[in-house]
Amino acid sequence: MSTTPTVSIVMPAYNAEKTLNASIDSALAQTMTDWQLLLVVDSKSRDSTRSLAEEAAAKEPRIRLIVDLPQGGCVYNRNEAIARATGEFLAFLDSDDLWMPDKLEKQVRHMRETGCNISYTGYRQMDWEGQPTGQIIQPPARLTHALLLHDNLLGCLTAMLRRSKHGDIRFVEHLHEDYILWLKLLRHEDALGLPEPLAVYRMAAHSRSGNKKRAATARWRILRNYEKLSLPRAAYYFASYAWRASRKRF
Known part of the structure; x- marks a missing residue:
């Protein structure tokens, strides 16, 4: 891997012992290998998430483990990872979601060919046990601020941002914090997407937005x-x- 990775992957993890390894494995399986994974273990996590994360980081030098932060919470952890990212692009993979093996490769190629600074893909849904629900989210090829006001069609697990064009990328402490950020960014430019489902979102009744x-x-x-x-x-x-x-x- 080069000194500056192509993609910095942001992954917060809280009590994620049942799903963390699968999410990490989906990053390890990427056909594009030039990435870093910023894995933030929440300081309030009480299961074996930290030990699993330490094991993964010990085996894989592209995983940068972040622990013992003074504050917890998904928003805070994501922002800490963003602040330490060095890649050309930022991508987001939560510790219970999955990517298809060619997700990064296709998305980076798409952004370089089109010159866009914000991109996304379609995604599938699965239940908490990992069984497909049959639901496929296929957003339009272009998202504008006006379209996003109708509905959040930009799944966080599919988003990719060009860091050099977005100097102040931070989530705010609010339910649907990703939606607030996308609305802010799309006030200035459109996002271009790949409707192909290249990620899998795990449905959880106990999620913050449940x-x-x-x-x-x-x-x-x-x-x-x-x-x-x-x-x-x-x-x-x-x-x-x-x-x-x-x-x-x-």
Whole structure:
């Protein structure tokens, strides 16, 4: 691997002993080998996540283990990893999700060929036990800020950012923190995607966004407090979000 890796992969891990190895293995299986994995073990994790992470880092020099941070939480851990990243591109893989082996290779090629600074791919869904649900998310080939206001079609596990074009990449402490960041970035430029499903998202009832009422409240606050939309415009986009969420559910 070169001194400066092509891709810096951000992976926060909290009580992830059941899924961590599979997520790491999906990074190790990438056809593009020029990457670094910034693996942040949450300081409040109480299972064997840390020992599993230490074992993986001991075997693989591309894994940079980050432990004993003074604060916990997914947002804080992601931001710490971003601050230490050195790659040309940033990618995000949570400790319970998976990538297809050619995900990085195809996405980096796509970004270099198109010159885009923000990209994403389609993805599949699986249940907590790893069984496919049959649901495939295939976003459009171009995402604009206006489209994103209707729905968050940019899955965090598929996102890739060109670091040199985004000097201030930080998540804010909020439910749907990734959605807030994508909205901020897409105010200035469109994102170009690969509709092909190159990642697998693990559905978990106990996830931070699993509570539908809480998720809906968070979406409304994003539209009003972060996007600062007028009441009628916020209501319009919220209704669009609610309709799409209902279609996904039923």
